[in-house]
Amino acid sequence: MGGAEILVRARGLTKRFGDFHAVVGIDFSISRGEAFGFLGPNGAGKSSTMRMIGCVSPPTSGELTILGLNPVTDGPAIRARLGVVPQENTLDLELTVRENLLVYGRYFGLPRAVIRERSAMLLDFVQLSDRAGDQVEPLSGGMKRRLVIARSLINEPDILLLDEPTTGLDPQARHIVWDRLFRLKQRGVTLILTTHYMDEAEQLCDRLVVMDGGRIAAEGSPRALIQRYSTPEVLELRFDPGDHEQAAEKLRGLPAERLEVLADRVLIYITNGDEALAAVRGLGLEPLTSLVRRSTLEDVFLQLTGRHLDD
Amino acid sequence: MTAQATRTAPAAAPGRGGARWSFAVREFRFWLTDYRRTWRGSVISSVLGPLLYLGALGAGLGSLVNRHAGGTLGVSYLTFIAPGMLAATAMQTAFGEALYPVLGSVKWVQNYFAAVASPLRPADVFRGHLLFVVLRLTMNCGVFLALIAAFGATRSPLAIASLPVAVLTGLAFAPALMAWAVTRTRDTSFSVLMRFVMVPLFLFSGTFFPVTRLPGWLQPVAYVSPLWHGVELCRTLSLGTTDLGGAAVHAAYLLALAAAGYAAALRTYARRLHE
Amino acid sequence: MSSGPATLRMPLPGLLGRALAGGRGHGRGGLPLVERNARAYRHLWILLVAGTLEPLFYLLSVRIGLGALVGPVTGPGGRPVGYTEFVAPALLATSSMNGAVYDSTFSVFHKLKYAKVYDAALATPLGPGDVALGEITWALSRGLLYAVTFLLVLAALGLIHSAWLLVAVPASVLIGFAFAGVGMAATTYMRSWKDFDFVILATLPMFLFSTTFYPLSVYPRGLQIVVECTPLYQAVTLLRGFSLGVVGPAMLGSVAYLAVLGLAGVYVASRRIRRLLLK
Numbered sequence: 001m002g003g004a005e006i007l008v009r010a011r012g013l014t015k016r017f018g019d020f021h022a023v024v025g026i027d028f029s030i031s032r033g034e035a036f037g038f039l040g041p042n043g044a045g046k047s048s049t050m051r052m053i054g055c056v057s058p059p060t061s062g063e064l065t066i067l068g069l070n071p072v073t074d075g076p077a078i079r080a081r082l083g084v085v086p087q088e089n090t091l092d093l094e095l096t097v098r099e100n101l102l103v104y105g106r107y108f109g110l111p112r113a114v115i116r117e118r119s120a121m122l123l124d125f126v127q128l129s130d131r132a133g134d135q136v137e138p139l140s141g142g143m144k145r146r147l148v149i150a151r152s153l154i155n156e157p158d159i160l161l162l163d164e165p166t167t168g169l170d171p172q173a174r175h176i177v178w179d180r181l182f183r184l185k186q187r188g189v190t191l192i193l194t195t196h197y198m199d200e201a202e203q204l205c206d207r208l209v210v211m212d213g214g215r216i217a218a219e220g221s222p223r224a225l226i227q228r229y230s231t232p233e234v235l236e237l238r239f240d241p242g243d244h245e246q247a248a249e250k251l252r253g254l255p256a257e258r259l260e261v262l263a264d265r266v267l268i269y270i271t272n273g274d275e276a277l278a279a280v281r282g283l284g285l286e287p288l289t290s291l292v293r294r295s296t297l298e299d300v301f302l303q304l305t306g307r308h309l310d311d
Numbered sequence: 312m313t314a315q316a317t318r319t320a321p322a323a324a325p326g327r328g329g330a331r332w333s334f335a336v337r338e339f340r341f342w343l344t345d346y347r348r349t350w351r352g353s354v355i356s357s358v359l360g361p362l363l364y365l366g367a368l369g370a371g372l373g374s375l376v377n378r379h380a381g382g383t384l385g386v387s388y389l390t391f392i393a394p395g396m397l398a399a400t401a402m403q404t405a406f407g408e409a410l411y412p413v414l415g416s417v418k419w420v421q422n423y424f425a426a427v428a429s430p431l432r433p434a435d436v437f438r439g440h441l442l443f444v445v446l447r448l449t450m451n452c453g454v455f456l457a458l459i460a461a462f463g464a465t466r467s468p469l470a471i472a473s474l475p476v477a478v479l480t481g482l483a484f485a486p487a488l489m490a491w492a493v494t495r496t497r498d499t500s501f502s503v504l505m506r507f508v509m510v511p512l513f514l515f516s517g518t519f520f521p522v523t524r525l526p527g528w529l530q531p532v533a534y535v536s537p538l539w540h541g542v543e544l545c546r547t548l549s550l551g552t553t554d555l556g557g558a559a560v561h562a563a564y565l566l567a568l569a570a571a572g573y574a575a576a577l578r579t580y581a582r583r584l585h586e
Numbered sequence: 587m588s589s590g591p592a593t594l595r596m597p598l599p600g601l602l603g604r605a606l607a608g609g610r611g612h613g614r615g616g617l618p619l620v621e622r623n624a625r626a627y628r629h630l631w632i633l634l635v636a637g638t639l640e641p642l643f644y645l646l647s648v649r650i651g652l653g654a655l656v657g658p659v660t661g662p663g664g665r666p667v668g669y670t671e672f673v674a675p676a677l678l679a680t681s682s683m684n685g686a687v688y689d690s691t692f693s694v695f696h697k698l699k700y701a702k703v704y705d706a707a708l709a710t711p712l713g714p715g716d717v718a719l720g721e722i723t724w725a726l727s728r729g730l731l732y733a734v735t736f737l738l739v740l741a742a743l744g745l746i747h748s749a750w751l752l753v754a755v756p757a758s759v760l761i762g763f764a765f766a767g768v769g770m771a772a773t774t775y776m777r778s779w780k781d782f783d784f785v786i787l788a789t790l791p792m793f794l795f796s797t798t799f800y801p802l803s804v805y806p807r808g809l810q811i812v813v814e815c816t817p818l819y820q821a822v823t824l825l826r827g828f829s830l831g832v833v834g835p836a837m838l839g840s841v842a843y844l845a846v847l848g849l850a851g852v853y854v855a856s857r858r859i860r861r862l863l864l865k
Contacts, residue, residue, distance in 0.1 A: 017865065056708050056864050076711040084709040090702040094626035103625060106618040107710035155710075352783045360790060367794035371804050372656065379657035388655075499630055506636035510643050520651030529650075 004031035007159055007190055008053060012062035015048045015214075022048040024214040025062060032158075035191040039201045039297060040211035041307065046194035047087060049211075050163045053192065055079050067158060080108060083157030087164045089148050091136045097147060098123070098132040101154055108155040115154065122150040126180060142173025149180060160184065162193035166200060178203055198297035210297075210304055217304045222297055229303045230295035231257050233273040237266045237280065237287040247285050254279055260302060269299070331438070334431050338439020339446075341422065346443070356407065357451040361400045362458060368392060368519065369464070384521075386466070386550065393464035394473060394549035395518035397455055398541035401481035404451045406509050408444045409488035410501045416440070417493060423584055433584040437489065437576050444485045445478060452477040467551025476548065476562070480541030483565040486572030490579045517542045540564050616720025619707060623724040634728070637688075638735045641681035645736075648673045649743065660801050662823070662832040671745055675754065675825035676798040678736045679761055682729045683789065683818055686762040689725040690769030691785050695776055698862070708863055718856035722766045722848075729762030730755070740829075748831025757828060757841075761821040764844035767851020768817070774858035792818040817847055 008030040015023040023045040030036045038046040051057035052064060055075040064071055066078050092100050098119055105115030123129045126146035131139065139147065145165065152160060165181065166174040181204055185191055195201050201208050202222045210217045210225070218225055239247045241264075248261045251268065256276065258269040270276045273292030280287065302308060346353075369389035376388040384391045416423040426436045456474050459465060492501070515525065516538035522530055533539045540561040547553040627634060653669040661667035697703035704717050712720075733755050740746050769785070776782065796818040802810050813819050820840040827837050 051865075054709060058864070076713060079709065080711040082709075086705065086709065088702060088705075090706040090709075092622070092626070092703060092706065093701060094629065095622075099625050103618070103622045104706065104710065106621050107707055107712050109618070109711065349780075352780050355783045355787055360786075363791055363794050367799060371795070372799045374804055375657070375659060375800055376655045380655045383655070499633065503632050503636050506640050510640055514643055514647035515651075519647065520655055524651040524654060526650065 004033060006030070007032050007067055008192070009065045010049075010062065013049070013052065013059055013064050014061045015045070015052060015057065016060045021214050023052070026209075026211075026214075026216045028209055028216065028219070030159075030190065030192060032190055033188050035185050035193070035204050035206045037192075037201045037205035037208035038194040038211055039196070039198065039205075039208050039301070040194075041196055044211040045214040046196075046211055047163055048214075050161055050192070050194055054082060054084050054161055080155065081158045083152035083155065083160040085145075085148050085152045085160070085162040085165055087167070089144050091144055091147060091151075093135070093137050095136065096132070097128060097134055097136060097139070100136060100147060101151055104151045105154045110155065118154055118156075119150070122153055125153075125183075126150040127176075140173070142169050142176060145169060145173070145177055146180065149177070153184075157189075159190045159192060162191060164194055164196070166195075166197065174200075198301070201297055208297075210301060212301075212305045212307075218300070225297065225300045226295045229300040231269040232271050232295060233269075233276075234293055234295055234299060235268040235270060235273040235276045235280070236289075236291040236293065237268070238264065238289045239266070239285075239287055247287070250283055250285060251280065253283070258303070267299070267302075269295070331435070334435035335438035335442060337429075338426055338431060338436050339442040340439075341426070342440060342443035343446075346447075353407075353447075357400070357404055357447075358454050360403075361396050361451075361455055365389070365393060365396055365459070365462075365464075369396075389462070390464050390466060390550070391546075392519060393459040393462075394470070394545035395516075395542045397452060397459065397473060397477050397549075398480045398538060398545045399513055399516075399518050400455050401448055401452050401477040401541065402484055402509065402512065402538050404448050405444070405481040405484035405488060406505060408447050409485045410492045410504070411498065413440070413489050413492035414495050414498055414501070417583060418496065423493075427584045433580040434577050436584065437493075437580040441486060441489065441573075441576075444489075445482070448478045448481040448485070449474070452481070465549045467549065469551050469553060470549045473545040473548040476541065476544045479562065479565045479569065480537065480545075483537040483541070483568040483572075486569060486576045488572075490572055490576035493576070493583045494579050512536050512538045517546075537565060537568055616716050616718070616723045618712065619717060619720025620724045620727065622703070622707075623720075624727075634731065637681070637685055637728075638732055640684075641677045641732070641736060642739055644677050645670070645674055645739070645743075648677075656800075660803060661830055662827050665830075665832070667830060670743075671747070671830065672801075672826070673799060674736075674740055674745060675829040676796075676822045678733060678754065678758060678829075679818060679821040679825045680793050680798060681732050681736065682758045682761040683765045683792070683821065685728050685732055686725045686765035687769045687785060687789055689728060690721060690766040691773045691776075692782065694721055694770055694773045695779075695782070698773070698859075704859065704863055714859040714863065715856045717859055718770060718852055721770060722763065722852055725766035726759050726762050729759050729766075733758035746829075748829065750828045750831045750833055754825050754828040757824050760841065760844050760848070761824070763848040764817055764821070764851070765848075767848035767855065769851070771851040771854035771858065774855055774862060792816050797822055817844065820844055 006029050008028075010026060010028050012025045012027065013023060014021075014025050026045075026049070028036075038044075038049060040046050048057065052059050052071065053066060055066070055071040055078050058072050067081055069078050071078055092103065095103060101119035101122065102112070102115055105118070106112075110118075120129070123132055126149055128143060128147055128150065131143065136144065136147070149162075149165075162181070166177050169177065178200070181191065181193075185204065191204065193200075193204065205222060207219070207221050208225070209219045218229065220228065237247075237251075244264075244266075248259075248266050251259060251266060254268065254276065256268045256270045260267040260269070268276050268280075277290055277292065280290075298308070369392055373388035373392075376384075423436055426439075427433060431439075452474055456465075456470070456477070460470060495501075515529070515533060516522070516536045517533065518538070522533040522539060525533055544553075544558060544561040544565075547558070649670045656669040658666040659669055659672050661672055704714075707717055708714065737746075737751060737755065740751070772785070796813055796816050798818075802813060802819075805813060820843045824837055824840045824844075827833055
């Protein structure tokens with residue numbers, strides 16, 4: 001991070017809805033040009049945090065500064081410099097693709113000529129130029145998502161907020177969205193995103209916080225988090241359901257750093273997976289399938305919370 | 312519906328005899344179940360609405376009309392418009408039941424597609440839904456007729472026959488509207504149709520004043536209006552002035568429209584639900 | 587006497603500003619949302635045409651048929667007037683009401699709960715006050731269109747007898763404002779489409795009983811008071827006075843009634859939108 005300008009700073013940030021504690025006193029800082037992620041399962045408090053940063057949800061307590069301004073009193077001024085990709089698309093189905101950008105740009109008070117020029121470029125950027133005059137409803141899920149991204153860029157924002165940018169998209173559509181977001185990142189746009197996909201977080205985020213139950217469980221770059229909270233490799237084993245328990249019991253004798261016994265699999269956290277597999281066979285166990293892979297953020301999350309991201 | 316589908320034994324070959332209607336009854340039951348949830352709201356638009364019109368125009372405006380032109384109508388204004396309102400209620404019920412619910416069944420709720428995934432065919436779906444529309448017409452018109460009779464706005468025991476006539480008036484519209492609605496993808500055209508077709512029919516089909524008051528060139532237009540035939544028939548029955556020949560012409564016209572709409576709906580339902 | 591248009595124009599912006607204080611975004615008020623609605627209606631223009639024509643159908647039916655049955659009736663100030671002249675301003679008032687109510691209830695509810703138009707708008711510098719103001723301004727623009735068309739038709743039918751009728755245009759806009767404000771406030775309390783039966787339950791009896799089709803004198807005194815309390819009666823009285831050239835200070839009361847109704851509605855609506863969308 002070095003001495004980069006801090007764009008968002010939170011200290012003891014809290015959000016309560018009645019008796020429900022959505023966000024419980026979290027601290028984080030996001031610098032200009034960073035891609036910062038909130039990783040966590042549904043209900044972890046990611047979207048509530050995003051809505052507070054988007055100035056559409058006043059914090060219950062704590063301190064939040066965005067672009068040096070206070071979201072409670074300077075909401076409109078901050079929002080003028082944010083781009084928002086909400087969890088739900090909120091596209092205007094009564095307007096065409098191009099009109100969605102035009103109208104949205106007018107919400108920012110931009111002159112029509114400027115919007116026209118920018119929307120042509122943005123539609124090109126999200127590969128929707130040939131659908132500019134079409135209605136929105138028949139577009140595929142991936143196209144709609146790209147249109148929302150184009151819309152969020154109409155005011156050339158300092159910060160782009162992305163709430164679950166690829167949830168519900170098919171793998172191909174996800175990769176197109178990732179590619180576009182990666183290009184934005186290359187251009188120096190500050191990205192703040194929430195996700196419950198570890199691969200998305202690993203692909204896009206320079207730095208992230210792992211959230212669980214409204215709190216931050218860990219913070220760092222994906223690589224640093226994996227290094228700190230997991231082993232270099234993981235051996236995944238599947239046994240016949242009848243032998244599962246017995247096999248797991250035997251495996252506890254292995255010199256592994258950690259062993260997770262899941263309902264359908266056993267995960268062995270270790271430095272060298274292939275050696276571990278040989279050791280498993282040495283114990284006289286014959287798994288139905290075995291897989292040696294690198295540790296991921298999913299393993300970090302499992303280690304930190306004892307649960308899966310998609311739980 | 313799928314639960315009911317298992318109950319009937321492998322019936323006669325599709326499209327033959329009694330099986331035709333036993334399949335339709337399953338679709339009818341779906342609408343009946345649905346109606347148990349929503350009937351309260353429909354009371355406002357289908358019964359209270361016409362009643363308010365009757366009160367405002369029959370009683371309120373009637374006091375002015377009776378003073379000024381009582382003689383030209385031959386009866387009190389309330390007695391004049393009550394049977395007209397009965398026929399108009401049938402038309403409005405038809406518009407209400409045959410447009411949005413049909414589009415909703417293919418677009419929003421998609422229950423038509425659930426139905427044709429069972430042994431039901433598009434024709435059964437249409438007939439079952441039409442049966443429900445007939446039920447709604449009978450209910451709305453029945454309640455309205457009972458009320459105007461209670462207010463003494465009917466003059467003849469023949470008025471009881473205006474219930475089937477009103478239902479028939481509704482049927483001159485409903486199947487045709489269903490045939491068209493099932494082909495739609497948006498509901499914009501519905502409010503256009505209601506304002507460009509239903510409202511003018513409501514206003515110029517002899518409900519509120521005799522069509523003989525229309526300018527000469529407009530009168531033939533009124534004679535084409537199914538609502539005018541319904542109004543005429545209901546009014547003569549209510550006043551006890553029906554002549555058999557005239558009644559037969561009116562009824563035949565309404566029946567012909569109902570049959571044409573029915574035939575059209577069988578085609579458009581098949582095309583939309585089995586594409 | 588000349589207080590009509592002046593009272594309409596003067597206090598509104600200031601009071602509106604106060605009613606919306608804190609809910610404003612970058613100071614351009616609701617104009618961007620009006621532009622959004624205008625663009626949406628470019629695809630739905632036929633609905634505007636239909637809405638414009640509906641009161642004209644009623645007017646024609648009165649002109650062609652019903653008028654002769656009813657004959658002259660007692661107009662404002664006790665003067666006898668032709669039945670068409672009597673009903674026409676009431677039909678204009680009703681269509682102002684219906685247009686404003688449609689825009690501020692069904693249409694706003696759809697945008698609030700399903701289309702998420704306001705969620706999108708609130709992610710930009712616009713605030714909840716801008717949203718409320720935008721929807722109201724749109725309802726008024728539409729009301730203006732209806733009113734001007736209606737008056738042009740009245741002129742074509744030779745039914746214009748007083749220059750005061752021109753004042754009926756801003757008066758129709760005020761009527762639209764009153765109903766749009768109340769409608770929008772009510773909409774923020776609606777839970778599902780079923781609650782919209784109450785909208786019909788409120789507007790239909792008003793249309794039929796607020797002296798649209800016959801003078802107040804038809805009712806016994808007790809009922810007269812009830813009718814006089816309805817906003818549509820106030821609206822009809824106002825337009826009937828202007829269209830028949832019977833103008834008096836009592837009309838200030840109607841103007842005040844409608845203005846307060848609209849302002850209260852906008853105030854409640856923008857507070858409620860804030861509570862609903864800025865949780």
